[in-house]
Amino acid sequence: MEEWTFYITGTSLSETELLAKVRDFDVIVDEPAEIGGTDKGPNPVEYLLVALAGCLNVTIRGIANEKGIIIHSLEFAVEGRLNPEKFQGISKEGRAGFTEVKVSVYLKSDAPKEKLEELIKEVEERCPVTDNLKNSTPVTITLKE
């Protein structure tokens, strides 16, 4: 079994800003002013939604090719909702992250509706980021000096 490893590093620049290095790419994470940040980039949970849309793009396109479905255009709208009280320390109840993520897929194709619904069903099983949201994944956080 071949296994792929992905790796990033990050340097904290402030209370809210992080400079991440991904291979040769620099990525800035920040928070908008309303959440106490300096608004230099998307925030962490927005990047999570971007990751999902990016992964759905690759997976939809790949499976469409397998099935001989021609896609004319493909767009996404992704929305996530969370209650910030656990993150803020106001409450110990409920969850910290998104309780729900909704994706609208605007897909133009001449393929029949049933074929497209089948495609999306298979995408739900095979998209890595969808899997990481829908299912539980162990996260190990180790403190180093």
Place this chain on the structure above:
Amino acid sequence: MEEWTFYITGTSLSETELLAKVRDFDVIVDEPAEIGGTDKGPNPVEYLLVALAGCLNVTIRGIANEKGIIIHSLEFAVEGRLNPEKFQGISKEGRAGFTEVKVSVYLKSDAPKEKLEELIKEVEERCPVTDNLKNSTPVTITLKE
């Protein structure tokens, strides 16, 4: 109960490239050449790791402030491993996404080790992206025309 909604959109530019819009920010997602992409930006699962590091930064800094812990510097190394066979359609077994995510937190502080371990424990509960990885979140994908 106050609830926060986060929202992004994305346009598929190719088999692997997505242009995401996050408020006023443009974010490019792509795949490296080894995964059939044009390497114009980090890939979806790398953005997932960036989201996690960015979220840990905000949460660690915030809880450190609450606890009166002064942080001199803070860096992250984040690694995720996955078996690509389900994504590729080679196998129907196992999962598509990361089976494990490991975070090393390089934290410089004069606070005693026990206080820092306590901090990380609380961060694990209160960090939104950690929560979305560790726990199951419903994802609804709706096909629109």
